[in-house]
Amino acid sequence: MTELLSADIQLIQRILPHRYPFLLVDKVEDIDGTQTAVGIKNVTMNEPHFQGHFPGLPIMPGVTIVEAMAQTAAVMVGTALDMADKEMKVYFMAIDKCKFRRKVGPGDVLKMNLTTVRGKPGGKVWKFSGVATVEGEMAAEAEFTAMMDLPA
Numbered sequence: 094m095t096e097l098l099s100a101d102i103q104l105i106q107r108i109l110p111h112r113y114p115f116l117l118v119d120k121v122e123d124i125d126g127t128q129t130a131v132g133i134k135n136v137t138m139n140e141p142h143f144q145g146h147f148p149g150l151p152i153m154p155g156v157t158i159v160e161a162m163a164q165t166a167a168v169m170v171g172t173a174l175d176m177a178d179k180e181m182k183v184y185f186m187a188i189d190k191c192k193f194r195r196k197v198g199p200g201d202v203l204k205m206n207l208t209t210v211r212g213k214p215g216g217k218v219w220k221f222s223g224v225a226t227v228e229g230e231m232a233a234e235a236e237f238t239a240m241m242d243l244p245a
Contacts, residue, residue, distance in 0.1 A: 098124040100168050107178050108171035109164060114141045117161035118205075121168040127214065130172075130207050132165025138199035153197040158233045159188060162223035165205045170241065174214055182242040186218065191235040201227045210236065217241055 099122040100108070109116065120133040136153055143151035167183040170176070197203055205225045212219030217240055225233040 097122070098172055100124065100172050104172070104177060105164075105168050108168050108176055108181060110180070110182060111164060115160075116164070117157055118164045118168060121165055121172070124169050124172050127170050127173045127212065128209050130165060130169035132161065132168070132203075132205035132207065134161050134203040134205070136197055136199055136201045136203055140199075143199065151198050153201075153203075155191075155193045155233060158193070158197060158203065158225050159191060159223075159235050159237065161203060162205045162207060162221075162225060162233075162235060163237060163239060166207045166209075166219070166221040166223070166237075166239065167241075169207060169209075170212070170219065174243070176243070179244045181244065184240045184242065185237060186240055187238040189236045189238075191233070193233045195227060195230050195232040197225075197227055197232050203227060203232065212241075215243075217243070 118132045119135050122131050124130040146154050207223045210220040210222050220238045222236045
């Protein structure tokens, strides 16, 4: 039985180049190598997109939910491959089968379950499948392909 890993905000910032307001994952837990992980995003009213999306009815933009899933995947791979402090960059190549099922707003805890569909250590192109939920209810799902720009 393998020990599952986790990444707190300090480790996340050592893996991802993103910073506020575009760092969209607070914690990644249950990291099972490069295969699966669960990301946590605590949605708060002070996030800048809520000023205009939408006034009086704050809703987290769908694209930021997909970005949060992608950041979770990058942390999963970065943790498994020991990429902390190594300036790893990750770029979207494709987003497929993306569907939004529920509004996400301030006070919600977005839980993102990510699975690697294709990719291996040392490989540049990876494909992931993600499902984001709030209180067990599906908020979004997507498959996405990313290029991992790993330092030599």
